[in-house]
Amino acid sequence: MSEFPRTPLLDTVKTPHDLRKLKPADLRQLADELRAETISAVGHTGGHLGSGLGVVELTTAIHYVFNTPEDRLVWDVGHQCYPHKILTGRRDRIRTLRQGGGLSGFTKRSESEYDPFGAAHSSTSISAALGFAIANKLSGKPGRGIAVIGDGSMSAGMAYEAMNNAAAAGNRLVVILNDNDMSIAPPVGGLSAYLARLISSSEYLGLRSLAKRVTRKLSPRLTAAAGKAEEFARGMATGGTLFEELGFYYVGPIDGHNLEHLIPVLENVRDAKEGPVLVHVVTKKGKGYAPAEAAADKYHGVQKFDVITGAQAKAPPGPPAYQNVFADQLIKDAEKDPRICAITAAMPSGTGLDRFGKVYPDRTFDVGIAEQHAVTFAAGLAAQGMRPFCAIYSTFLQRAYDQVVHDVAIQNLPVRFAIDRAGLVGADGATHAGSFDVTYLATLPNFVIMAAADEAELVHMTHTAALYDDGPIAVRYPRGNGTGVELPAVPRQLEIGKGRIVREGKKVAILSLGTRLAEALKAADALEAKGLSTTVADLRFAKPLDEDLIRRLLTSHEVAVTVEEGAVGGMGAHVLTMASDQGLTDAGLKLRTMRLPDIFQDQDAPQKQYDEAGLNAEQIVDTVLKALRWNETTVEGEARA
Template structure:
């Protein structure tokens, strides 16, 4: 059944949007919301955040001259309506698919995506840079940064605001408050005040008052300034932002165009030179009942039925790695009251929602503040607690300085549970966990493990819990496990010891992490060709199992290392050990790792094939090292399926 969107059909670009009469915008909003819901029902993706900013998206593109005026969406979860209005509606049903649109803003994708984002709290800093750049060029265009109240929990946002206020730069920040964490429900009086306070007459009056106060003796001038600030704070609640040098307007109803348009128009046309903060209150999932009623479940969705809201999720064959971690840590904490868990605004994403149900007093969600999370954990470790910091690999990058200075240098026993290690499919390059092996293994005092299956993850969680000699990290991938039995009471591993899973004598495949199953498939294929193959699970990248590596090097012709991480990681450490110990004579070493590039979103199996990290690529590397002319066709379906 064709979706009826008569007004949206008139709009393919912001330029066409600005040709509409203002009284057509309400119908456009309805059409845009319907199109967003319909598109995401086919592709899956982030739904609730986008539905919450439909009116705001229309208002911003209607009033501002995008792309000449720069519009920056923080994180980008909410950018689907923006993409529909900016010449990409014909491709919106390719969202997060191979070769299709990114689920986030992306500069290479469109001139309307002023700044790419997959991590939060970057928009104000980027916007300030753009505003200053325009000023240096003598341009007078607008720069608008849209940031959610959750993203405002990160220190970077306040660093940028402090700088913007001090520089008195022309910057407009839209605070999208979709959890009402700052403001109460808003109504007509608030809208009236916001319109009044953003008007030219009020701004002019305020400037006149400042000039008059400036003529007073110093004590009276300061008193007048404090009185004006207090009066505005009483009316609007914006004292915090005013203190940082922003002219605060709000809160206003982000779903009422009759409130939004005049305020944003006043802000656009204001002659004030300094930065504005417009506080807009919205509702996640607005206009779609299932998303309004369960905002957490409709933040990120799989394909779903538009009528019922039922999501079409494939039945899992095994528990997810995330759930295994959460359940194992919870059981360990049942017996050890020193175990505490820390997350940076991702309790369900990291499995700590499971832990929290049993141990709420020992669960700490520090909001989007990874730097603080790590140093907070370091402080807990100083008091003899056993902190587990559960953060995605890509987000842990944001706290690297704290890992180095506050944890590693002091050799504090902080445990890092690194979720989403490796490729993440539809979320693409911004969420891919590529670098943690390299950036952790170079640190003195750090122990680094990687789980090859869910049973190994349970044992590594137990290993970390019992390791009090310094920092320790273990990584595991997104998605479900491979279906092995999980021990009821997992035993800790011996630090720095791997295992041989399959024995042979010609080719050795040394796997670090979740590529073990592909390594075993490759071994089967090589053995079918008469090539005896050993498969080993390294378990540890630091410290290396030197005895295992020496054994593999001495009794095989080819040694292949494989990891789901960047260059400079496990393979580099193994090669360094081999060279330094004169173990390369007569041995052909082939390290396999992620390519030195950012791979776009796609199906995971396609990403692995492109990266040459599947069974076919392992076989190909072995055959080429052995000098067998007819290497395996990398499209060979016998080992891909």
């Protein structure tokens, strides 16, 4: 646990209205205290650290200069918003971040009026801020739309789609490009700060406007030429020609940690008649905390940690993480097959493909935050005879659904989808839960969908996908570590669409898909203790279903229950459809489906999330007993009619 830092100035700031009462000379101290409080809070709870530390001064400056919440501030991705939450009335709850009943780790509309738009996926901020700006323009309200977007989020096409449409907003739209990788900016210092302040000043913009009016009276052709010359000259001095071509007035680059530079520029932008404006700010992830500055990747998202040493709490040693099991098997398959390659959308370590990339750098592609491109790129590789694996989190694959349908499924191309973070994800909550992938993929013709019950099954399924060339195939697996089963020395190619019986019984059948298998087996033990002989099947495949196995189980047991960690419309719905189509429901079959509830579940400890979802052994047993109209006076498993 971290101790509370001394923050005498920050203690006086409850909301940005209090912040604006401070003198500019006080802002440096306030930013330092805000950084200390952010470090202390994340040390207590865990969460995203480096990104938030990088925008402490920027957060302070924005709320100081602009009239939030009337000026609508949209953060992109949202994980950099912890300092923002501290300054906007939520400091008293900041040590509940990412916990059940606590603050979200991202911006959330229901949490505060200072969070006008929820953001946990990337590259949405400019579109949303443009919407706010245009809405205010149409309704005559004075507020602006302000988007803070990281350079990584600029790798997604949606950001450019929004900028291409931004001219109608005029000076009501301000985009702040947070360049924290030096990926765009040249070195910044006094000269660039001077230029940024100069070209954003009312004097410069006034002269620019006067020059436009004069040349317009002389000749339209001269007007265009003069405009291009001025734009080119500023581009040569400051950069930003791309943004100018998209219709933005570019200001920057500027040191995002120097409040003496930031405040005047943002004030100029606030008061400018020119627009829309893009302010290019250069920051450093983890700024002000040495361990985070030294290892930005390791301190992007952290466990609880000691504030003094930076040492993160370590989980006890256990089974390997699912993403590493997937990557290690993929490496083995790629050793034998040079056609295998791997694609990730800015998540190499999260998907395990950093391991693959170290062995096969020429066959590993990180395309940035561009899931649509990743899928169609994989489709092109597959069409040319390669065997691409597209490793994307379930929640992020949603962003590329049109490409999955049109570029992969309709053309029946053998793209292999490794769907990480399938199911509930604990502290990251609803925005990152992989609830819908079976539902949105199993409706598509030509798709094969597998779900690993444990890490050994993931080995077999990865190997099976590597060898499958008849169309698209997906394997889903959860976040975190495996169950501890022994990994197979030699992977087995699974027969497509065939499940397995894990234990045999006579009265109750539990049909499991994915990692709820362990809970299904616990439920079977409890049912057996009541005299209810129970079969447990691991279906392995959500599509195609093992119809022979399912038909046998449904017709030979008194009650059958499907269990899956996915939304309605998944495996259970397909089993019900099959049973209906084949007339199996006409004989009075008791068939029940268990799945994630029809809600967006907030962040919480995984066990509590599963309890809320009703997917633990106790709830499986309860579902069976209710279907049988069972009570404790029933003898030897004879259920009431």
